[in-house]
Every structure is written in structure tokens, then in C-alpha cells.
Amino acid sequence: MNRPLIAAVLLVGAVAWAANESTALDEKTKALVEGQLPEDPARPLVQGKCLLCHTSEYVTQQRLTEGQWQRTVEKMRKFGTPASDEEAKTMVAYLARNWTPDLPPPRPVRAPLPPGSVPSK
Amino acid sequence: MEREGFCVGHAPEQPMTLDRRRFLKSSLAGAAAAGWWLNVPSLARAKGREELIRMTERPPNFESVRSTFTTRITPIERFYLRNHFDIPTVEVASWRLKIRGLVEKPLSLSLPDLQRMPQATVEAVLQCAGNGRALFTPHVPGVQWRFGAMGSAEWTGVRLKDVLALARPKQDAAFVQVQGAERPTMDTTPQFIRAIPLAKALHADTLVALKMNGEPLVPNRGRPARLIVPGWVGDDWVRALVDVEVRSDEPKTFYYDTAYRFPAAPGAPGAAIPADQMKPMTKVNVKSLLGSLSDGDVLRPGIQQLTGVAFSGEAGIDRVELSFDGGKSWTPAQLEGPAMPYGFRVFRHAWKAAEGSHEIACRATDTTGATQPEAPVWNPGGYLHNAIDRVRVQVRS
Secondary structure (H helix, E strand, C coil): CCCCHHHHHHHHHHHHHHHHHHHHHHHHHHHHHHCCCCCCCCHHHHHHHCCCCCCCCHHHHHCCCHHHHHHHHHHHHHHHCCCCCHHHHHHHHHHHHCCCCCCCCCCCCEECCCCCCCCCC | CCCCCCEEECCCCCCHHHHHHHHHHHHCCCCHHHHHHHHHHHHHHHHHHHHHEEEEEECEEEECCCCHCCCCCCHHHHEEECCCCCCCHHHCCCEEEEEEEECCCEECCCCCCCCCCCHHHHHHHHCCCCCCHHHHHCCCCCCCCCCCEEEEEEEEEEEHHHHHHHHHHHHHCCCEEEEEEECCCCCCCCCCCEEEEECCCCCCCEEEEEEECCCEEEHHCCCCEEEEECCCCCCHHCCCEEEEEEEECCCCHHHCCCEEEEECCCCCCCCCHHHHHECCCCCCCCEEEECCCCCCECCCCCEEEEEEEEECEEECCEEEEEEEEEECEEEEECCCCCCCCCCCCCEEEEEEEEEEEEEEEEEEECCCCCCCCCCCCCCCCCCCCCCCEEEEEEECC
16 A cells, blocks of 8 residues: 555545534534433433423523532532432533533424413413 | 514414414404314414423423514413422312411411402513523523513402401511412422512502403412512512411521522622622513514515513613614604503514614613613623613515
8 A cells, every 4th residue: 555545545534534523513512402411321310310300401401611510410409309429420520511601502492381371261 | 593583574484473363363253264274283373372482391481482572461372481390289279378477367368268358450570580591691500581581461469468457467577478389399499488578568569469461360370369579570479379477587598598689789790799799689670672573584675663562670661762773873662651660661663674684772761760781780690681682684675
């Protein structure tokens, strides 16, 4: 294999890798903006601890710094969510890694009001 | 980002306009076809007018779409919904409102007891203190309301002062603590308890309301009775009111002593504020919102009728001005009716729209001279956002 060919193969590989990375990033951002909880070892923790009292939009609409996430998780522990120090640390890292201040705003979801909101005609 | 406008030139998948629906209803009035037409979702998407923006499913938090804000009274089906906890199930027959604490005669009142007392009606805006939280920089945690956590309704019920008069507050009474029937999922979570000073509780316009826009309250609006604290933030407007405790001091509970507090003096955006410099929120501040347009709307050149609402706590609205040149010049809008406290005052302006991109700003000034700022007062709770409203649209033929 000559040197130009190796260079070409490397270049093609790098372009493909970069394209793949940027697509992956876009897909990930898109999923976050649409309110999904990304797959992660911490995901079941968030589902188990946070979603006892509220649905996941309480998490996915936030755009916070690590310090703000830390304080939020501490507040929720005071409110009674049963999380150990280690679990709280894992959750804060997951939350701070995904729902960052620079993430685009959540996509508004239109929906009818729940039953009991409007007098029956 | 904001794509819920209902005006000329919007994308075809968006719901039809209220005006168009009203037109269809009236033009087909009496014809069986009207009901059929409006009930076929694929044709009418009539339910679209009842859709709000779902912020959270449980507990239910929904904000009104911008196009809601073109009328003095907000219809119940378009009115926002805010909850800290799951909505309680209240058996009206066994429901009682307890009046206790520093009173000569503790009371337990049923719904018929309240219905037999003199009834009063007050038109007032209910606004979540966090309305506009999403618009703060830097971001703050909480439900990310943008502009639709507000609405104005006609509330009918018993004056709280008449209820308190029956119980006869003692000499040292200074605050009235209030709580509804809702409870947190976990016993360890603080209960939602608020308090208002006795003077506001005794104001003739503070009500224990039984009706909203003439209809008996439905469960999510506080059946059978809710507090109405005109001009003050929504946190005090407790639903399914069950407990009124007359006190000499303020409660030390989380939702009064820690949350729902506002800095006594403004600080730098993002800065921490010591707890002793945070005061309980009371009055809502002056605000206006353009309702007939949304960001990204495409309009045709020519006269465009702009409509919106303005309000300011316990004051009336003196003027609303619009700017089409980034705030260099301001044009007064026409105002409906007289300046009144508590409610929405509708404003209108016939705008001669020329081709191009435009940013329309609106700014209200109340009868005390208070006006909307360029930027909101940043605070860690993201409360009382009232910066000048701005909407960006395109005009092309």
C-alpha cells in the first residue's frame, strides 16, 4: 500500500467518522429537545427516583448548570425521594451532561386539558 | 420556537382560528350540518381551540397559547392549569371549609352554607408567579412557562371578610393562612400552605369563589371553592380551599418561608441572594402581551389588526404602546373600556404592514406610572417576568 492511498483511506475514514459524529450529535440533541431520556446506566435511576411524583418533562424542560442540577437533586431528596449519596451523584452527572444551559429549548407539545378542567356543556 | 399562532398565512397543519370557527358556527347556525362539521376532527380540528401547551403531564401543568390573549375574559377551555401535586378528589357533600386559629368562633362551613351567604363577582387575572420563567437568562429551574400561565375570569362567591366576620378574628390576628385539599405524593414533601396579610383577606374583593365565568367550579379549577386574591400572584389563589387559620405571625412552611420569594432589591443576573433579602410575593406587576400574532407568522402587506391584553395587579392600565422599529419610537394602541384594577384591558392597533421582516414590541404603563422594563428583574425563582413583549413576523405578498 503506498502512502497516498493510506492518506486517502485515512481521509475518507476521518470524513465518515466526523459525519457520523455530527449526525449522532444532531440526533441526540433532537431527542433531548423532544423530551426523551437518553439511554444511560443512570436512566433507570432517574426513572425510579424522579418519576415517583412527576412525569419526565419536569426533567427534560430544564436547561441547567451542574450546580443547579446538584441543588435540584438535593431539594428532591429533602422532599423525600429515596436516593443514596452515590445514586444522587450518578443522577446529577447524567442530568448535567444532558440538559445543559446551551441545549435548545424544548419543543412545545400541544394537548387537550385533562378531564375535570372544563364544565361539561 | 413559538409556533402556535392562528393568523393569516400560517402553516396548513395548524388549527383553525377561533374567529373562523365562530364564523362557521354562526353562518351555519341552526343547521344540523354545523354540529357535524365541527365534530369531524379531520375536517375541523375544532378541538384545536381547546388545546393548550402541555408543560407536564403529572401533575398537570398546561399553558395557554398566545392566541388566547385577545379577549377581556379567558374562556375556561383555554385557561392555563398549574399544579404542584396531583389534583385532589373532593366529595362536595362532605367537603367543609374550616376557619380556625385566632378567632372567637371556629367554623366549619359546607357548600350550601356558603351558597346561602351574599355573593359577589370580581373580574381578575390569575397569573402563576412563574409565568415567563423560560425567558430568564441565565436559566432557572422550575416549570418553564413562557407567556401563557395567565388568564382573566369573572369569579363569583362569598367575600372572605364575610366569612371571617362570622368567626370574629381576635385582637392579635395579622395573617390568614390558607390550604387546599391537595397533598403531595410523599408525606416528606412539604404541603402547599400560603398566607396573606389580614388587610388583604378583609378586602371586599377577596373572595371564596364558587364560580368561574358563571359556571360552578369544576374539579381542576378548585371545586367546590377557591380563594380569589385579586391583583396578587396565583400561589395565593388556593383551590379546593379547606383550611383557613387566622394567625398573629407568618407560617414557617416551605412554600411561604422559602419558595415564592422575590428579592427586596434587584441583584446581578445569576447571583445568589441571601434568604433574609427575599420577601414573599404579593402583587403582580404591569404586563402586556400581543395575542393576535406569534413568532414566525407570515402576513400579507396591508392593514393588520393587532390585538392583545394588558394588566397590572391592583392598578388599572393607563396606556399600551407599540413599537415597530426596535423601540426607537412608540405608537399608542387603542384601549377598550375604562382603566380598571385586576383584569385584562384589551388593546388594538391597525398596523399598516409593509413587506419585510418586522419585530413588534408592546409595552404597558399602569395608572400608578409603572411600566414594563427592557429586561426582567432576574431572580432565582424566575418569578414576575414582565419585560416588554416582542414578536417577530414576516410580511410578504
